[in-house]
Amino acid sequence: MTDEEVPHLPQPLALSPNYPMYNDMVRLYALTKDDGNILVPEKLGLLYNLSLGMLDNNFMFNNQKYNYTDFCVKDKDNPMKCNNLPNIWLLHAELLFKDPNHRSNPNLQFSYPVMYLFQRPKDIGNVIYGVNVTGETHEIVGAKVVTMHTFISFPQSPHLWSAYPAFRDSLYAYWKSKEAETGLRFVPHNERxxxxxxxxxxxxxxxxxxxxxxxxxxxxxxxNISADGPKSKPIEALLSVVSVWLSLFCTFGLLFFLGVAFNPVASTMPFLILAIGVDDAFLLLGAWRVTDERLPNEKRLGLAMAEAGTSITITTLTDFWGFGLGYVFIGSPAVQDFCLLTAVGVAFDFLFQTTFYVACVALGGRRDKEGGLLCCVRWWKKKPVKSVELDKQPGSQLAIEAGEKREEEEEKPKDALLHKFMRDQYAPAINRPMVKLISFAVYFVYLIVGILGCTIIDVDISPKKYVRDNSPIQEFVAVADKYVWADNVMPTFFVMRPPDFRDEQLRTRFNELVYRLEHTEYSIGRVSTTLWLWRYQQFLTDFRGVDSVTDFYDRTLLREFFDSFEYQEFRPQVKFHLTQNITNKEPCIRAFTFQTSYYGLNSWDKRTAALLEWRSLLSQYPEFDVFLSNIFSPFLIDQRTQIAPAAMQNFGSAIIAMFFIAVIFIPDVESVFYVILTLMSISMGVCGLLAHMGSDLDSVSLVCITMSIGFAVDFSAHVCYRYHRSEYITPGAKLRDTLESVGWPLLQAATSTMLAVVPLPLVPAYLVRVFFQTVIIVCIVGLLHGLLWLPQLMAMCDMKRTPLRELHQRTLVQS
Structure with missing residues (x-):
């Protein structure tokens, strides 16, 4: 199909008045590839010509041809032509820098970020960055970055709205195609x-x-497949995943209905709930397997729930409480949404595990002899036990011996193979003195590595951590971090309680505030300040017979000042009271704003220091009630200052909460101590190891540390609770009994959790990568604590021993 045969969007549809107009702006930052000076005539002229060529750009979308004119702001004189006025400054700048005599022109002050043409200020801080200035007036010598703007305006018809992202991509492709021939680098950006x-x-x-x-x-x-039919539970285990997805559907349905946002941080929540839910199922199945098969189904279910139900409840409460505390103490809305989604997901998972899934296990228990719920599958048929037909008479010797053999087998149920391995091989092995010595040496190394990591972790919050590694926005963030957010930082100061400017003392104090803001470490100075007050005072001096003090609030003078063409730019900066209730020449200004600029803030540490200094200055003038806005995300800076205290507060509150939960469900002081000790050890290790792997302390890692608290309790609470409930007396016997019951389920839980996040490294994003690292670290470190260090510590510190008399009596009975 030739270019002429490609159907174009019908113009009447594009211009239909039935659709609301959508307005937007696309910025393009141009800089040399070696970060050299770009304010030279040749490059400025080249950029302007390229901006004209951009107007002829077209692209294909859904087999339709679209032009630049379908989306741009139209020229007033020619509605079929795009307006390129936002970039006309490039042509003027080319002429200014081409003729050096312009710098000596008294009517032109080429200062930064405000230049003056015939004494009229023009803000140029939003078009050039990385500026080199000289002299008291900050005269521009050179710059690293120039900005071109494309203003967008089009009716939101279905065709145009769906094609708009493709239009932006076509613009980016146009500028990228010019990099090789121009030797420049172009970085596009758009808020959308x-x-x-x-x-x-x-x-x-x-x-x-x-x-x-x-x-x-x-x-x-x-x-969960076993050669022993009663121990085999594959379908029951499969239904645990179904149970988790039911809880996820309920969570998303409820919270999305209530308006909770699903942000990139929360995108890892389904993987987390999958891991937590399946972990609980393993515990319940493990508890079911160790019950006596000869007991009635209801009794076995009761014993299994008594064994695993408490552990599941403990971990659910601790997970819910940990994420609930994260929602309360962490100020980031993205993290709060994640914590809320996860906390509600944990609650729904507990509900389905203790109702739906327990019912599934009970149904499978009724058919234990036939292989559980697997016998309901058509292709699965349990093979009958073959018998030797030597004598079919009921009273024969063979029948009697076979019956006795079956009775003996029923009296001695078989142990699950892996549970038996944990009891008979693994538990005695880790209880040997030499193994303990090596084990605690490894723990000492782990402790040192974790503590060192916690000391080197830095607070670093940047927008680049919330987008994909291969996103074009990464290039913009790098340029913005170095230049755009560093230069021409022009906060807007809102004066909510203006002084009476007729009062010389109040006027002097207000000017003092402005002067101090103009002379901080990174201030550009008076040349960058935009304040209507000073221009108005100059305006009053042009009138004979007007007293600049007593006539300051004369309504006629105020109206003439703000309505004049020269000063009308200040009109949006001032808000007035309803003047019908105020006498003429009395204070009638309700609030106003002013601006002054800063530069050289090329790091978040500098931005944080500057913002805190500005706020400190404003707090010293409470009578004016001044606050600032319209700067590089102050929210990110507030997070930088609050994230470390919030992390400590969240961690401390979680420790206290876990302590009370453990006291309620595990009424044993030693066990509670072990739970809290393990929780602190795992959380410290996760934080330290994340630091060694390149993670910073930010909202993403804070989510992961909060998550590790819940996982840490999972590994320690199950072991401590089972050890406390063990009916055996000697530490070695308790250790074997504990690992027989929870050892294999814990290993299954950790393995399934790691499998749940195996695909995540395919997502090239920092927040997903840190989540993956955290899960792997928690599972490995948690297994080391739950199956090695904690059992060894409990057995070593358990001083309860069977009295010699009881041992002697037991020996006599056994003999």
């Missing part, structure tokens, strides 16, 4: 593109929940 990129992280990560689910299904099925 940032939202699209955040959405792309979710769209990229969430579909991996499907392969994660498949992997978990395969693992739970094959890890």
């Amino acid at each position: 593109a940032m939202d699209d990129e955040l959405r792309a992280v979710i769209v990229t990560a969430v579909p991996y929940a499907i392969p994660s689910t498949i992997l978990m299904m395969l693992f739970v099925v094959f890890s």
Whole structure:
């Protein structure tokens, strides 16, 4: 199909007045590849010509041809032509820098960030960055970055709205295609593109929940198949994954209905709930297997729930409480949404595990002899036991011996193979003195590595951590971090309680505040300050017979000042009271704003220090009630200052909460001590190891540390609770009994948890990568604590010994 044959969007549809107009702006930052000076005539002229060529750009979308004119702001004189006025400054700048005589022109002050043409200020701080200045007036010598703007305006018809992202991509492709021939580098940016990129992280990560689910299904099925029919529970294990997905559906349905946002940080939540839910199922199945098969089904279910139900309840409460505390103490809305989603997901998972899934286990228990719920599958038929037909008479010797043999087998139920391995081989092995010595030496190394990691972790919050590694926005963030957010930082100061400017003392004090703001470490100075007050005072001096003090609030003068063409730019900066209730020449200004600029803030540490200094200055003038806004995300800076205290507060509150939960469900002082000690050890290790792997202390890692608290309790509470409930007396016997019951389920739980996040490294995003690292670290470190260090410590510190008399009597009875 030739270019002429490509159908174009019908113009009447594009211009239909029935659709609301959508307005937007696309910025393009141009800089040399060696970060050299770009304010030279040749490059400025080249950029302007390229901006004209951009107007002829077209692209294909859904087999339709679209032009630049379908989306741009139109020229007033020619509605079929795009307006390129936002970039006309490039042509003027080329002429200014081409003729050096312009710098000596008294009517032109080429200062930064405000230049003056015939004494009229022009803000140029939003078009050039990385500026080199000289002299008291900050005269521009050179710059690293120049900005071109494309203003967008189009009716939101279905065709245009769906094609708009493709239009932005075509613009980016146009400028990228010019890099080789110009020797320049072009970095596009659009506010809507940032939202699209955040959405792309979710769209990229969430579909991996499907392969994660498949992997978990395969693992739970094959890890629960046994040659011994009553011990084999593959279908029951498979239903645990179904139970988790039911809880996820309920969680998303409820919270999305209530308006909770699903952000990139929360995109890891389904994987977390999958891991937590299946862990509980392993415990319940493990408790079921160790019950006596000769007991009635209801009795076995009661014993299994008494054994595993308490552990499941403990871990659910601790997970719920940990994420609940994260919602309360962490100030980041993205983290709060994640914590809320996860806390509600944990609650729903507990509800389904203790109702739906317990019912599934009970149904399978009724057919234990036939292989559980697997016997309901058509292709599965339990093979009958073959008998030797030597004598079919009921009273024959063979029948009697066979009956006695079956009775003997029924009286001695078989142990599950892996449970037996944990009891007879693994538990005695880790209880040997030499193994303990090596084990605690390894723990000492782990402790040192974790503590060192906690000391080197830095607080670092940047937008680049919330987008994909291969996103074009990463390039923008790098340029913005170095230049855009560093230069021409122009906060807007809102004066909510203006002074009476007729009062010389109040006027002097207000000017003092402005002067101090103009002379901080990174201030550009008076040349960058935009304040209507000073221009108005100059305006009053042009009138004879007007007293600049007593006539300051004369309504006629105020109206003439703000309505004049020269000063009308100040009109939006001032808000007035309703003047009908105020006498003329009395204070009638309700609030106003002013600006002054700063530069050289090329790191978040500098931005944090500057913002805190500005706020400190403003707090010293409470009578004016001044606050600031419109700067590089102050929210990120507030997070930088609050994230470390919030982390400590969240961790401390979690420790206290876990202590009370453990006291309620494990009424044993030693066991509670072990739970809290393990929790602190695992959390410290996770934080330290994440630091060694390149993670910083930010909202993402804070989520992961909060998550590790819940996982840490999972590993320690099950072991401590079972050890406390053991009916054996000697530490070695307790250790074997504990690991027989929970050893294999813990190993299954950790393995399934790691399988749940196996696909996540395919998502090239920092937040997903840190989540993956955290899960792997927690599982490995948690297993070391739950199956090695904690059992060894409990057995070593358990001083309860059987009296010699009881040992002697027991020996006599056995003999």
